[in-house]
Amino acid sequence: MNKIYFSLLLAMLNSFVYAQNSLKGTIKEAGTNLPLEQVSIYFPQLEKGSVTAANGSYEILNLPSGNFKIVVSYIGYQTISKAILIDGKQIINDFTLQESAIEMEEVIISTPFHKLQSENVMKVEYANIKDLKNKGSITLADGISTIPGVESVSTGIGIGKPVIRGLNANRVLVYTQGIRLENQQFGDEHGLGVNDAGIESVEVIKGPASLLYGSDAMGGVLYLNPEKFAFPNSTESDVNLNYFTNTQGISANAGVKTATDNFRFLLRGAITSHTDYKTGNNERVTNSRFKEYDIKSGIGYQITNFKTEVRYNYNNSNLGIPEEIGEQSTNRTPIKPNQTIDNHILSSKSSLLFNASILDVTLGYTSNIRKEFEEDEEGAALHMNLNTFNYNIQYHAPKYGILETILGAQGLHQNNSNFGEELLVPDATTNDIGFFGTSHLHFNEFNDIQVGLRYDHRTIKGDANGTLGEEGYIAALNRDFSSFNAALGYKANFATNFVARLNLATGFRAPNLAELTSNGVHEGTNRYEIGNANLKNEQNIQTDVALEYKNEHFEIYANGFYNSINDYVFIAPTGDEIEGNQVFAYNQQNANLYGGEAGIHIHPHPLDWLHFESSFQTVRGKLKDGDNLPLIPANSITNTLRGEFNKRSGGINSGYTFITLKSVFEQDQISLFETTTDGYSLLSIGLGGTITIFNSPMDLRISGNNLLDKNYVSHLSRLKYDGITNIGRNISLGISVPL
Structure with missing residues (x-):
């Protein structure tokens, strides 16, 4: 033996x-x-x-x-x-x-078979972080709002959360370093929690992705791709600096990465500091200032049939919570009320490669430490620690003829602990486990089908808090949630230049702790919230149709969706008051969302350097009783004229320039506790390029956003109801230098 x-x-x-x-x-x-x-x-x-x-x-x-x-x-x-x-x-x-003249295609990582977008059955939006910075984005949350179908719920400029086709918070899952990011994302006043330094690109799945990612992906996924390691036997380093005139903001990061035949290493540090932003009325919004420190590191080892990597990200943010236009100051240190957030993200990804199959194992640990400080109080009034361990195991089976198959298991173990006087959600433990299988059938160059099935089970156990019968009491919680989900997609190349995609997918979301257990004043929203321990799973089915025609000098696309959600969880006023605060309670009702995006891209011959792009996006959301859903983005149309210039001799030299007009329509399709938001138009202009100095390429860029200094308010701004408008004119300057 x-x-x-x-x-x-x-x-x-x-x-x-x-x-x-x-x-x-x-x-x-x-x-x-x-x-x-x-x-x-x-x-x-x-x-x-x-x-x-x-x-x-x-x-x-x-x-x-x-x-x-x-x-x-x-x-x-x-x-x-x-x-x-x-x-x-x-x-x-x-x-x-x-x-x-068509832009270079990238491999899509957020979908399971790692194909180019043109080969994907599911339509996925892709954006390079460098391009978002060229447009003058101040933060990552600000940058992703330029992607069609994606917006951001904002509290000033330092706090922003992604909205995908009208769904946000726990209905949109964020992935970074290959693992799910858990950071009390149920709260509107909780930001994204990731710095754009060390992020290479972002992918957006606009629709239910529960088949691949489990609960909370019923509205879509924001997938952040970290920067790649250096190629073998090479070393790279760079410094990147950005300045923003409106906030006197400074953003800087520096990184180094090196690799041998087998070992790889990278390190990047970043610092961000902004003063209070100025509105179009030239007034600074008091305490909208924020600071952020970020470190990302990674180490990898690779031999012929095995590769592994470990990445770590530490992010510290100190964010002011703006409430008024008061003292006009350029101080950079937030005053009370403010929040400090420490995020630790540790991940490992290993792959074992056989002759015809691959086993991928991804493990992750995240620690989110959130503290909120209030006026006239010592110490943190709210202090929550959220620790999450998650795993994702995928087996890429041997290819059998036209069939590619992936089998997987995912899960998490999560603990929430409270240490402050205030309590939003109780101490609780959450456990997830899910099993799935998905297959891709490539019949020929004209037809592809993707199909999959998944089962998930979630257990939530929460501790009792307070005294029975008294205000703020939270009963003990012990709930189980289960769901089967399926997806079916079809892609057809009817002609050389025409592609059609049809996807049907179901998704689910288990209610979060706030929805199940709330019983008290939520300081971030100034309302008394009452949860419902009997809430059921949200379950949805979405139909998505994507049509695209493309030739050498012209592109046109149209994406439409219809999303039907059973037992949609929403919060609404009851008409009562407790200690001067309006009472809001969580309820459930079926809901529907529908809309889409359409656009054209013209790059006429022989002016291949010239590009005209126009995109339109719309979404509507209604409850079964006819009431509108809250926080639905207004319709908008974006027109961009840009030029791109490349010189491939005598070094790497390139340049670009653009002018963009974004027109946002009036939003009058509002929920019962919202008000109509007026339309507005914003003008942006930018230019930049790569120049070679001493045989070294250097990137320079300048852009101006809201150049006409429009005084406006976004429908998704949480400061709207405090009478505070959005940011006014902002000029950003940037430089990237390899060392």
């Missing part, structure tokens, strides 16, 4: 140690046959890649045996995505790239 075990061990070692293949070749421009430098060649599943040298050559070493997708991409050229069979010591593969 020992001999058998020893033989098996030798066989495994042989597959791990000796299956060290390599891929090499050259990449040239089609037509001219000239070599292309700095082209990216990348294996998404392996997270390995390289860039071409001046002569167009590349080489990637230590590749495992198997069939893996490779992506070849370069700005100004069509992206190539193809499967390559690695079954020999050295594989030679040359590529030729066709010039294209």
Whole structure:
């Protein structure tokens, strides 16, 4: 028996140690046959890649045996995505790239099969953080609101939460470092909790993604991709500085990353500081100031058939809670009321690669320490610690003909603890476990189908708090929630340039602790909230249709959705008052949301550098009794004229300029406790580019938002009911320097 075990061990070692293949070749421009430098060649599943040298050559070493997708991409050229069979010591593969005015495609990570967007059955929005910064975004929450179908519920400029097609808070799940971010996201006055430094891109799934992510993904997913490690045997470092005139804001970050053949390491630190912002009336909003410190680090190890990485993110925020336009100050330290938040995010991701399959194991731990300080009180009035451990295990089964299948298990263990005098939600423990399977069938170049099924079970146990019969009493809680969910998608390429997608998916959300247990004044909203311990699962089904036509110089798309939600949880006034505070109670009722996005993109020949883009978005939400849902974004249309210039000889030089007019319509489809919000238009202009100094590229950018200094208020601003308008004219300047 020992001999058998020893033989098996030798066989495994042989597959791990000796299956060290390599891929090499050259990449040239089609037509001219000239070599292309700095082209990216990348294996998404392996997270390995390289860039071409001046002569167009590349080489990637230590590749495992198997069939893996490779992506070849370069700005100004069509992206190539193809499967390559690695079954020999050295594989030679040359590529030729066709010039294209269409933007470079990226691999979508938030969906399970890591395909290009054009290959995906599910439509996913993608945005590069660099592009969001070029538009002058002050924070990450501010930046994502430029993506069609995405908005932000804001409290000033320091606190913002994503809204996807009218759903927010616990109905939208945020993923960072490959794990779910848990930070008491039920509260409107709780921000995103992630700094954009060290984030490479953001992907948005607009619709139920419970099949892939479980509870809380019924409205969509905001998936944040961390910056990649350096390529093997290379070292990179950079410094990035931004200044914002409106808030006299400073944002700076610096990072370094290095890699050998097997080890990888990165480190990035950031600091942000803003004074009170000025409205279009040139008045500073008292205590809208905030400070933020952020550190991101990572270490990885990779051999032929195994790779692992560990990442850690520490974020400290000190946020003022604005309530009025009072003392005009440029002080940077928040005054009371304010909140301090410490976020610790620790994650590990490991992959074991076999000849025809892959096992991925992702583990995560998050610690959210939230303290709120009030006037005339010593110490933190509210102090909550939320600690969450989660896991995600996925097995990519061997490909069987046209069929790709992934089987997985996910879950979390979460503890909430209170240490302050005030209490929003009780001490509680939450446990989740879910099992799922999803398959992709690629029939031919014209038809793809994706199907999946999932089961989840959640247990919530909360401690009693207070004295029975007295104000603020919270009874003990012990609830179980279960749900089956399914998804079916179909993508058809009816012609070379026309793509249609149809997706049907169900999703669910278990009620959160605030909805189940609240019984007291919520200081962040100035109302007395009463929970309902008998609330049921929210369960929805959404139909999503996406149509897209694209040729060399013209693109047009239209996305429509209809979202039917059973037992939608909402809060509404009861008409009573307790100690001067209006009483709001949580209830359930069926609801429907519907709407979509449409747009065009024109880049006319021969002016391929010139681009005109226009997009329109709309969403409506109603309860079964006909009342409108709260916090539904107003309809809007965004028109952008931009130019992009590239010079590929004599160094890496590029430039861009844009002018954008965003028109937001009046929002009069409002809930019972909202008021109509007037429409407005905002003008933005920006330019920037990359210049080469001493053989080193340097990025410069300048942009102006709300250039006409419009005094306006967003329907999703929580300061609207305090008579406080949004930020006025803001000029941002930025520079990025590699070291």
